[in-house]
Amino acid sequence: MEQREQQIRAWFEMWLRKSDRGMEDIFDTGAVYIESWGPEYHGLEKIRHWFQEWNQRGTVLRWDIRQFFHKGGQTVAEWQFENRVEGRTEAFEGMSLIRWTAEGKICFLQEFGCNQNRYDPYENGPALQFRDGPAMWF
Numbered sequence: 001m002e003q004r005e006q007q008i009r010a011w012f013e014m015w016l017r018k019s020d021r022g023m024e025d026i027f028d029t030g031a032v033y034i035e036s037w038g039p040e041y042h043g044l045e046k047i048r049h050w051f052q053e054w055n056q057r058g059t060v061l062r063w064d065i066r067q068f069f070h071k072g073g074q075t076v077a078e079w080q081f082e083n084r085v086e087g088r089t090e091a092f093e094g095m096s097l098i099r100w101t102a103e104g105k106i107c108f109l110q111e112f113g114c115n116q117n118r119y120d121p122y123e124n125g126p127a128l129q130f131r132d133g134p135a136m137w138f
Contacts, residue, residue, distance in 0.1 A: 001070050003104060008065070008077050008096070011106075014051070015060040023048055028105040036094060036113035058085030073100050080116075092116055 007026050014021055024044060027033075033041045033050075041047045062082040069076040075098045082091040092113045099108035115135075121128050 001068075001075075004070065004075050004098075004100065005068050007104075007106070008068070008075070008098065012063040012065065012079075015055075015063055018055040018059070020048065020051060023051070026106055028101050028103075028107040031106055032108050034110040036111040054085075058083055061089075062091075074098065075100070081113075 010021065011023075011026050014023070027044050027047055029044045030042075031044055031047060033047050039050075041050050060081070060083045062080065064080045066078040066080065068078075077096045077098065078093075079095070080091070080093050082089065084090075093116055094111055094113040097108075097110045097112070098106055101107045119131060121130055123129070
């Protein structure tokens with residue numbers, strides 16, 4: 001469990017440092033990575049390309065892990081995330097569902113995002129009142 005947590009922390013740290021510090025030690029060559037808003041990357045080389053390309057356009061400002069859950073060959077990491085990309089700052093909470101190979105590498109990672117700007121649409125009575133503005137992308 002501790003080794004898995006260290007690998008996840010190393011992956012998050014790569015984003016914070018904008019530096020690939022051994023992605024091949026973390027991901028299986030055939031790994032699948034699914035972002036919370038839709039993009040899906042197949043294989044270590046696509047994951048590496050996305051990482052390098054994204055870090056030319058943006059910066060991860062914060063990616064704090066709150067807790068881990070482990071069950072068999074799976075781990076869930078709960079986290080808070082903030083980035084600045086193309087002049088826009090985004091912050092949200094999320095979880096990553098991670099599946100591991102027998103060799104201890106990530107073979108599947110799927111992110112789930114949650115808006116931090118929450119509210120009660122029934123705060124003013126029984127009539128539903130959503131906030132104006134666009135919904136978050138996930």
